[in-house]
Amino acid sequence: MxxxxxxxxxxxxxxxAEDDEYNFFICMKLMNGTxxxxxxxxxxxxxxxxxxxxxxxxxxxxxxxxxxxLNQPVHQRNTLKSKCADKLYVKEYAFxxxxxxxxxxxxxxxxxxxxxxxxxxxxxxxxxxxxxSGGTQIIKPGIKPDVSKIERYxxxxxxxxTGEWFxxxxxxxxxxxxxxxxxxxxxxxxxxxxxxxxCQVIRDRGIDTNEVIVDMNxxxxxxxFDEHFRNVKTFNKPQNWTKxxxxxxRLSKDFDYVxxxxxxxxxxxxxxxxxxxxxxxxxxxxxxxxxxxxxxP
Numbered sequence: 001m002x003x004x005x006x007x008x009x010x011x012x013x014x015x016x017a018e019d020d021e022y023n024f025f026i027c028m029k030l031m032n033g034t035x036x037x038x039x040x041x042x043x044x045x046x047x048x049x050x051x052x053x054x055x056x057x058x059x060x061x062x063x064x065x066x067x068x069x070l071n072q073p074v075h076q077r078n079t080l081k082s083k084c085a086d087k088l089y090v091k092e093y094a095f096x097x098x099x100x101x102x103x104x105x106x107x108x109x110x111x112x113x114x115x116x117x118x119x120x121x122x123x124x125x126x127x128x129x130x131x132x133s134g135g136t137q138i139i140k141p142g143i144k145p146d147v148s149k150i151e152r153y154x155x156x157x158x159x160x161x162t163g164e165w166f167x168x169x170x171x172x173x174x175x176x177x178x179x180x181x182x183x184x185x186x187x188x189x190x191x192x193x194x195x196x197x198x199c200q201v202i203r204d205r206g207i208d209t210n211e212v213i214v215d216m217n218x219x220x221x222x223x224x225f226d227e228h229f230r231n232v233k234t235f236n237k238p239q240n241w242t243k244x245x246x247x248x249x250r251l252s253k254d255f256d257y258v259x260x261x262x263x264x265x266x267x268x269x270x271x272x273x274x275x276x277x278x279x280x281x282x283x284x285x286x287x288x289x290x291x292x293x294x295x296x297p
Contacts, residue, residue: 065289067281080254081166084274087130088173094271097250102271104178112154113147116174126177131170132158133275138179150174162280180265183207186272187244189260190295191252196245196260197295200225201235213291216245223294225287226279240264247271257295 084090091103107125110116116127127137127145132153139145151174152158159167186202198221201212211229213221218241224231238244247269248260261272 065292067283067288067292078255081276082169085131085164085166085276086170087128087273088175089130090271090274093274094251098247098271102247102269104180104270107176107178109173109175111173113145113150113174116176117145119176121176122179124179126179128175128177129153130173130175131167139176159280162277162282164277164280166276180263180270184263184265185238187238187262187264188275188278189244189248189252189262190257190291191248191255191260192257192295193255194249194253196248196252198223198291199244199248200259202226202229213287221294223287223290224285225291226283227285227287238264240267240269243269 084093088106088109091106094102104126107121108116108119110119113127121139124138124140127139127150129135129150129152135149135152137143137146137150151172153167154172157168157170159165183204186200186205188200188202189196190198190200196216199214199216201214203210209229210232211224211226212232212235213223213225214235215221218235218237220233220235244262244264247262251260251271251274252258255274255276257276259275259278261275263270263272
């Protein structure tokens with residue numbers, strides 16, 4: 001009887017019952033061989049992949065990199081982040097910590113932009129969604145809300161593609177917020193367990209956006225963190241500098257890492273938000289490595 005030679009095994013052709021049994025036996029051997037081979041590959045590959053991952057986190061060049069810190073599983077265990085990533089809830093959190101007015105006034109809250117615009121609002125206000133990043137709009141006379149931008153994550157969670165899990169369960173709301181000024185300087189304090197390690201100062205957004213990194217004494221550090229911005233080496237401490245450091249320290253005490261975003265207007269300091277994974281941990285260049293070393297030496 002003729003047969004077929006397949007993968008080193010003689011598979012018989014024919015209709016006889018014994019031939020069917022034989023061919024079934026051969027097929028089972030092939031399946032078992034495939035399972036065994038797959039199991040062997042798993043045993044070999046998984047330890048190698050894990051070893052590579054562990055080495056990536058523990059080597060001097062990677063463990064201290066900002067991107068690696070933000071993407072480590074340990075960094076993602078604090079469920080309080082799920083609450084404080086909500087731009088509405090974080091106002092309550094900040095007030096409970098600081099015990100004083102510390103955020104721009106919320107003017108109105110709604111489930112959609114159409115309902116929000118039915119409120120009596122000032123000529124200039126800030127329009128935000130509570131569950132996204134980068135959607136903020138300044139509404140002025142002649143400027144209409146970009147509804148698609150504000151409601152982009154109304155029915156799907158922000159951060160799904162980037163693994164930013166703390167956004168997933170935030171129920172969508174849009175809100176109008178008090179406008180506190182033009183061309184605001186951002187003071188972004190990078191903190192670890194209640195200790196502000198440095199401040200990323202961003203000025204002249206949309207005009208000549210520039211960045212300088214300073215320590216808590218106001219000394220300029222030789223770090224260029226965000227390569228989207230022009231790096232400068234000048235900094236003058238604002239009059240509220242000491243107060244901002246105090247606020248950043250108190251607001252960051254519950255987190256292994258958080259960026260506390262602050263603004264200052266005359267004698268007032270405002271909390272913008274708490275950010276747990278700036279740029280989703282995808283910064284470019286050596287600056288993110290140097291900043292990581294500063295945060296977790």
